[in-house]
Amino acid sequence: MSSQSSTRQRLIQSALQLFITQGISGTTTRQIAEAAEVNEVTLFRHFGSKHGLLLGVLEESTAFQSLGQALNRHNQSAESTEQAFQEYASYCLHALEQVPDLIRSLVGEANQYPADNRLALGKRMTEVTQYMAQYLESFMAQRQLTPRFSTEKLASLLECLLLGYAVIEFTSEYHQLWNHQDDFLEHAVQMMLFGSIASDTVVSPIPQTTTVVADLPADTVHLILRQSKKQSTQDYALAYVLFGAGVSPQEVIGLLRSQQISSNQQHLLQVQGPSGSRQVAINQWIMGKRLGSYTANPLTKWLKSRKDNTPTLFIDDEQQPLTLPALEEQWAAWTEGMITLTGHPPHLKQTQQTWCIDMLMRGVTIDNLTLLTGWTLEQLHPYDQRAKEKGALEQATRLDQKPSSKD
Known part of the structure; x- marks a missing residue:
């Protein structure tokens, strides 16, 4: 060069x-x-x-091009059309959430830009739409789905929805238009899919969905933690935070060093999520096993080993902020060869689900869990139901281990 x-x-x-x-x-x-x-x-x-x-x-x-190429790698694992669209949209929104100041400036100052700038911005948006269309076309072709409209039209609609969400989120507060990012994504995807795919490929209109909770058993969690420890100090710290603090993968990669608070009495994270800022405790006890103390645990050891000045809590090999695709690659390495009871490999999103169930099982009230997660009572209802199911099974198992008084 x-x-x-x-x-x-x-x-x-x-x-x-x-x-x-x-x-x-x-x-x-x-x-x-x-x-x-x-x-x-x-x-x-x-x-x-x-x-x-x-x-x-x-x-x-190359930022726009890299985003599009990364998105196109995410159409293989989805089990349903809705899941594929929702995961894709979630990835796009997370990318936008990393650059809120840039989005505000691009929107707020657009009338000040010369014509060349506006043309270039339009060209880049067209490229992103084309990447979206390629993704949708590939996904539908693999599953023999027949769209009512062209994939370019569907991609344009999805882009408008996501950009509109980003602009509202980044420029206003307390709008009360939706409770949570997942709430927006679920309904946006449902509205886009209903009527956009031929009726012979969709048996019935997409119903009001409920969250399917698939928490991981303790032995699987402990195995994943051991596997992550073998990979690196950072891998172990990542797995520790995912299973010990209940933060989403998107929130984990956005964490800054300054957002972790460690003392002899507590270890906290100040999390910036879609519903605002909240504090979450990093639990030393994970699924029945203790992984250190408040001041000496996988996360504090990782931070003490750092020699770089990157402000983010987790980084890649080039000391740049960790991305979601990179985190997913690390997760794949930790869970290689593992199969859950459903016959599928463990999924990254199950870390947060597992933590929620564990908190409820250990006595955290559902009201308090809304504060820790930023979710609504309605969103947490499936987790509460799952915790009650597990509690009932544990009670039945304990009764079977006790001799009957009639014997």
Whole structure:
């Protein structure tokens, strides 16, 4: 790579990172130049202005392309059309949640952009739509589904829904339009699918769904924890947080070092979720086994071993913030060869479900669990029912182990 090309790419990458963390309006050309280790004159020589640099980011950055390619790898494991669409939409929303300041700036300052910038932004949005359409076409072809509309139209509709959600979430508070991101996704996907796929492929309209709770047994959880420990210190810390704090995979990869609070009395996480900020305790006891103390456990040991300055709690091999695909790859390594009672490999989302059931079984009230999870009582009802089922089974088992008074 030539020196000129290298300088240009450094400016583009520095601008992208600053636009993501500070927004476009909150970022100055001097900050970008300093981050790229050049002077402002060099920036102006390459791009002319900040809007010229934004044009370079939109036209030359691989961020949009990488997102689309990553999304296209997620159509193999879904068991139903609805699950496939919902997982896909959830992944898209999580990507948008990583760049709220950039989204606010792109929306709020759009009328200030030159025509070239607006054309470039439109081109990038078209590319994302095309990736979505490719995903939908591949998924439907594999399952011999017949859409009533073109996959491009379906992809455009889904994109509008997701962008609309992101804009409302990032620009307003207390809107009370939906209780939780999962609530929005469930209903958005249902509305999009109903009437968009030919009736001979869908037996009946999609009903009001209920969450299917599939918690993992204790021996499986402990095996996953042991396998993660064999992988690396970070892997062990990741599994520990997933099973010990009840946070979702999306929330885990967004955690910052500053959001963990450790003392002799407690170990907490300050979690930024779709429903706002909440504190969650990291439990030392996981499914009947203790994994350390408040100040000496897999997470604190991982943090003490860190030599980098990356602010996020978990990172990849290049010391960049961990992504959801990377976390899923690590999960696959921990669970390789494992099969649950349903005949399927353990799924990453089962960590949060398992934690919820364990908390209820250990005496946490469903009202308190709403505070720890940010979910509604309605969302937690299936978990409460599952905990009662497990409690009944345990009681029946204990009775069978006691001799009858009549014997």
